[in-house]
Amino acid sequence: MTRIWNDPADFADEMIDGFVAANGRHVQRVSGGVVRSTEVPEGQVAVVIGGGSGHYPAFGGLVGQGLAHGAALGNLFASPSAQQVHAVARAADNGGGVLFTYGNYAGDVLNFDAAQERLRGEGVACATVAVTDDIFSAAPEERHKRRGIAGDLAVFRIAAAAAEAGHDLAGVERLARLANDRTRSFGVAFSGCTLPGAEEPLFSVPEGRMAIGLGIHGEPGIDETDVPTADGLAELLVAKLLDEVPAGVDVAGARAVPILNGLGSLKYEELFVVYRRVSQLLAAQGITIVDPHVGEYCTSFDMAGTSLTLLWLDEELEALWETPVDTPAYRRGSVDQAARRSENASAAIDAEAVPESDEASREVAGRVRAVLETIAATVDANVDELGRIDAIAGDGDHGIGMQRGAKAALAAGTIAAEAGAGAGTTLARAAAAWADKAGGTSGALWGVILTSVAERLGDSGKPAAAQVAAGVAAGARGVMDYGKAEIGDKTLVDALVPFSESLQRNTDAGADLRTAWTAAAEDATRAAKATADLLPRMGRARPHAEKSLGTPDPGAHSLALIATAIGGLLHPEGRNRNA
Secondary structure, three states: OOOOOOOHHHHHHHHHHHHHHHOOOOEEEEOOEEEEOEOOOOOOOEEEEEEEEOOOOOOHHHEOEOOEOEEEEEEEOOOOOHHHHHHHHHHHOOOOOEEEEEEOOHHHHHHHHHHHHHHHHOOOOEEEEEEOOEOOOOOHHHHHHOOOOOOHHHHHHHHHHHHHOOOOHHHHHHHHHHHHHOEEEEEEEEEOOOOOOOOOOOOOOOOOEEEEOOOOOOOOOOEEEEOOOHHHHHHHHHHHHHOOOOOOOOOOOOEEEEEEEEOEOOOHHHHHHHHHHHHHHHHHOOOEEOOOEEEOOOOOOOEEEEEEEEEEOOHHHHHHHOOOEEOOOOEEOOOOOOOEOOOOOOOOOOOOOOOOOOHHHHHHHHHHHHHHHHHHHHHHHHHHHHHHHHHHHOOOOHHHHHHHHHHHHHHHHHHHHHOOOOHHHHHHHHHHHHHHHHOHHHHHHHHHHHHHHHHHHOOOOOOEHHHHHHHHHHHHHHHHHHHOOOOOOOOOHHHHHHHHHHHHHHHHOOOOHHHHHHHHHHHHHHHHHHHHHOOOOOOOOHHHHHHHOOOOOHHHHHHHHHHHHHHOOOOOOOOOOEO
16 A cells, blocks of 8 residues: 555645656656656657656656656646646657657546647647557457557657657657557556555455456456466466457567566566566567566556566567667666756746726625635545545546645635636636646546636626526536537536536526526436446446446536535525526
8 A cells, every 4th residue: 555645635746846856867847747857859759748647657757868758747547637738748849849648548638639739729740649558448449449558668669769760740650659559468456556545445356366457547457367376377468468469460470579567566576477487478479579578667556466568569660669768767778868958947927917807706706716615625525435436447536636626726716816806717717727736537627617617707797697507508518529428428427418408497497596506406416326327438437337337427426516515605596696
C-alpha cells in the first residue's frame, strides 16, 4: 500500500515538484507537467506524452534526450486537463510541430484532442497517435478501442527517435503508428493497488488466484485463474501474444523487443525468473530477441502484477530503436550531452481583468458562490463512496478527481466574486478551474456543463429560470458532442439528459426555478440509480462491463447528488422566477 503522503489531494503536485528537484539535469517544471531541461534543435518535432500520475517512470521519467520532449502529468490515475496538455506542448514546441502520444483512455483522448484543436487554432501543427497495445481490452477487429499499457514505451521511443532523426511531423506520426501497429501487450495481477489516503486497494484478488487482462489504473482484471508457476506464467504471457501476431509478421525468423514490465510490487528477481522462460519460449519459435527489457516501465502504484510486451521490428523500426536515450528513469546507449536551456518557469500572469457587470448580476454571483460551496461540501461528504463505486469496474479516482475539481472551482469562483465579477464570469472561471485541476473525463465534462450555464447567466441582470434551463440543456448537448456518449452508455449522460429535459419541460410550463430544479433532481436521481442495470459501452469500465452490473455509474451518481444538494439552496417558491 502507499504509506507516505501529506494531503492526498496534493500528492500528485508534490510528487512532481520533488521529481523535478531530483532530476534537474533532465527536466524542468512548466505549467501542467515537465519538459526537457536541455536544448532542442530548432525545427525538431516535439513528442509530448502524458497521462495520470501513479505510473512512474511513465510519464515524466521518460522525458529527456532521445525520448519525449515533454510530459503532461495529471492527477492520480486521471488524465491531464486540456489546459495542462496545451501548456506543456507550447513549452515543448520548437517550431517543428507537436506529436501527441499517450495511452488510449477516454479522458486522455478528450483532453489531448481539445488541446490539439486549440494549438491548431494558434497555428501549431499537431498530430496524435494513441497507443492501443493491450490485446485483452478489445477484440482484434476493434483495436481502436484497446487500452495503452506498457507498450507506451515502445511507441514513445520510436516516435522520439524519428524526431531525433529529423523526420517531419508527418514522418514522425507515420513511424509512431507503425510502432503501435506492431506492438502487443498482455498482463496479469496478483493484487490491486492502494491510492494515497485510501484504506483499501482498488480491487482484490482471492488468495491463490490471479487476475488476467489488467489495466494500469487499478482496474480489476477481465478474467481470473489460479496462480501458475513462474514458468506457467511465462507460457501464458507468450502464448497470448503469439495468438495475435501483427499482419505481415512471420514469427519464424522475426526480430522482436520483449518488455517484461513490473507494475509496482513484484521484485526484479521474480521478473528475472519469469523472463528466463520467456526468452526460451521466444527462441524456440525462431524469434530473434533484440534488446530485452526487464524492469518497471509503466507501473500502477503498488500493484503486484506484470505484463509482457512484444514490439515486432522491421528494418526501419530497428534502426530507430538504436537511438541513444538519456532520461531520469530510462537510459540506452550514450548521448552527447546537450546544453542546458534557460530556465523556463511559467511566468507570472497578471490576474485577468474582471468584465463589467451590474449590481443585479453581482448579487447572483454571490449565489453562484454559495452553489459552489454546496457542490464542494457534497463531494467532500461522498468522496469515499464515489471512489468505491468507481473502483468496481473503473480506476477508483472519481471521488478524488471530483474533489479536486470542486475545490478549485470554489476557490476560483470566490476570487472572481470578491473582485466584483458578475454571475457569468464567476461561474466561467470556476468552470475553467474545475476542468484544469480535476483533469480526467469528469473534469472536462463538468467544465463543459458549467461553462454552458455561465454563458446563459451573463454579467447583467437576474437570469430567469428559462435561461438556467437553457444553459443546462446546452451543457448536456456539449457533453454529448465532446464525450460522444449517448443515453444507455452508462455515463454521466444517463443522469444529465433526464435532468436537463425535466428542467426544460417544467420551466417551459411556467414553474419557478426551485420547483423545476427539485423535480429535475428527482428525475436525475432515478436515472442515476437505473444505470446499475446498464452495461458500460464507453470509458475505462467498458472492458469490465459485467463487473459493473448492480452498481450505478459514478458520474451519473455524483451529478444526481450535486443536483439534489443545489435544489436546497434555491429560493422558496413564491419569491420570483429568477435565479
